[in-house]
Amino acid sequence: MDFVKIRGKDLQDCIMQMKMKYGPEAHIYDQRVTTEGGLFGTGLLASKMYEIDVGIPEKQNSKDRIEKKLKDLKELIKQKQKTDSLVPANEKKVAKTIEAVRPYSERRRRAAVMERMEPIVIDDDDYELESSLKPYHAEEQIGLSLANVSEIHEKPSISREIPQVSVPKRHSNIEKLSERLKSEGMSASYAEEITQVLEEHLSSVDASRFATVCEKAISILESRITIDSDLFSGTPRGKRKVVFFVGPTGAGKTTSIAKLAAKYSLHMGKKVSLYTTDNYRIAAIDQLKFYADAMGMPFYAAKDVRKLKEAVARDGSELILVDTAGYSHKNPDNILKLREFYQAFGDKDYLENILVLSSTISSANARSVADAYETIGYKRILLTKLDEAEYLGSVVELADTIHREFAFCSVGQDVPFDILNASKKLLAECVVYPEKLKGIAGEVFDKTT
Numbered sequence: 063m064d065f066v067k068i069r070g071k072d073l074q075d076c077i078m079q080m081k082m083k084y085g086p087e088a089h090i091y092d093q094r095v096t097t098e099g100g101l102f103g104t105g106l107l108a109s110k111m112y113e114i115d116v117g118i119p120e121k122q123n124s125k126d127r128i129e130k131k132l133k134d135l136k137e138l139i140k141q142k143q144k145t146d147s148l149v150p151a152n153e154k155k156v157a158k159t160i161e162a163v164r165p166y167s168e169r170r171r172r173a174a175v176m177e178r179m180e181p182i183v184i185d186d187d188d189y190e191l192e193s194s195l196k197p198y199h200a201e202e203q204i205g206l207s208l209a210n211v212s213e214i215h216e217k218p219s220i221s222r223e224i225p226q227v228s229v230p231k232r233h234s235n236i237e238k239l240s241e242r243l244k245s246e247g248m249s250a251s252y253a254e255e256i257t258q259v260l261e262e263h264l265s266s267v268d269a270s271r272f273a274t275v276c277e278k279a280i281s282i283l284e285s286r287i288t289i290d291s292d293l294f295s296g297t298p299r300g301k302r303k304v305v306f307f308v309g310p311t312g313a314g315k316t317t318s319i320a321k322l323a324a325k326y327s328l329h330m331g332k333k334v335s336l337y338t339t340d341n342y343r344i345a346a347i348d349q350l351k352f353y354a355d356a357m358g359m360p361f362y363a364a365k366d367v368r369k370l371k372e373a374v375a376r377d378g379s380e381l382i383l384v385d386t387a388g389y390s391h392k393n394p395d396n397i398l399k400l401r402e403f404y405q406a407f408g409d410k411d412y413l414e415n416i417l418v419l420s421s422t423i424s425s426a427n428a429r430s431v432a433d434a435y436e437t438i439g440y441k442r443i444l445l446t447k448l449d450e451a452e453y454l455g456s457v458v459e460l461a462d463t464i465h466r467e468f469a470f471c472s473v474g475q476d477v478p479f480d481i482l483n484a485s486k487k488l489l490a491e492c493v494v495y496p497e498k499l500k501g502i503a504g505e506v507f508d509k510t511t
């Protein structure tokens with residue numbers, strides 16, 4: 063058992079500091095009223111303070127303890143899910159109706175491929191928004207050490223025009239692969255670009271084996287995917303990492319935070335706190351608080367920036383994961399309001415936004431979301447619902463063309479297990495062999511690279 067003293071303006075203040083710094087297992091074993099300041103040691107004009115002695119159980123990181131915590135957590139989640147199962151079933155089915163939300167042009171293209179017809183030439187309005195994607199330097203706007211997003215704009219942009227030159231007839235296997243890329247959600251121009259690289263790298267013998275064509279396509283796609291699965295990545299020494307998880311409603315922000323909190327706290331032994339800025343939906347507060355309590359982590363629901371600032375100042379954790387309300391990409395003003403919360407953090411904090419994006423979203427919507435959230439700046443994407451996705455081509459293309467990295471992949475509803483560090487190989491393989499999506503299993507305790 064370790065012992066520390068905590069001072070505050072009243073008992074409530076001391077207890078709050080104790081909870082935020084040392085979690086629910088810390089307890090008070092003595093308390094007193096003292097004074098602070100005063101003229102020449104006389105006590106004259108001294109201010110009254112409260113002081114508590116706190117006992118903190120030794121940090122136990124043994125395998126048994128972690129396993130027990132996880133077991134308890136799973137049990138609690140199971141119980142909660144039983145209650146949740148009373149929710150009308152139709153709410154859970156939305157993601158399955160992906161075909162209905164695909165752009166019409168995409169549905170036609172898929173239908174054409176399925177029927178082995180000539181591909182239909184489409185007006186690819188997926189890219190209308192691209193010209194409005196502007197580089198964003200979040201650091202300039204909020205005055206804090208936000209992860210530098212400028213470097214990600216250094217990659218030369220990719221031409222989206224289909225070359226008009228006539229090309230010699232392709233090997234049927236290469237053509238087949240090209241069609242597959244399009245049917246897996248890629249735009250005709252991007253699929254063509256990949257196919258051209260593929261063609262350049264395949265001998266006629268290689269092209270005659272479809273498996274070899276697929277393997278080569280996977281390695282080309284891998285070279286287009288960038289990943290970074292370390293939440294502390296880029297954080298200067300001595301700074302605390304603060305990650306805001308932003309994204310549309312229902313994308314999977316809260317559950318992904320719970321999974322990552324388990325990974326970083328229970329597995330990696332980091333001091334993690336959970337915050338939410340989603341302060342007007344009681345259920346949203348309860349959802350994150352439930353996970354925080356289950357894992358014994360400090361939790362704070364930010365009511366306003368001033369109070370959040372006080373909580374942040376008292377927080378002794380190394381990593382703060384901030385849940386946010388889901389905002390539609392059609393409501394950019396709400397997204398921008400998130401920046402108000404940045405003011406609560408100071409010089410010793412290193413802030414980053416991670417965009418949480420469902421892989422079941424249509425390619426046009428994904429592009430609009432990516433564009434809308436660029437106003438607050440983000441460098442990495444946490445891709446969710448891979449288990450429900452039919453294909454990954456569109457999100458892989460999107461991340462490549464807007465030069466963003468993948469951080470993690472959420473692969474199911476099982477908290478805390480269904481999350482993986484993003485992997486180039488896995489993502490590229492799932493584009494070429496979409497059937498792999500069905501078999502992905504989570505492993506929360508992947509070694510962070």
Ligand SMILES: Nc1nc2c(ncn2[C@@H]2O[C@H](COP(=O)(O)OP(=O)(O)OP(=O)(O)O)[C@@H](O)[C@H]2O)c(=O)[nH]1
Nearest residue numbers: 311312313314315316317388446447472473474475
């Ligand atoms: N199948 C599947 N479901 C997921 C995944 N991630 C999240 N979900 C489910 O998606 C639903 C919404 O998840 P949340 O984490 O609450 O989403 P959110 O982004 O916090 O939602 P809001 O707070 O309403 O914006 C829940 O039913 C989750 O269990 C995933 O990887 N696969």
Ligand SMILES: [Mg+2]
Nearest residue numbers: 315316346385
């Ligand atoms: Mg949420």
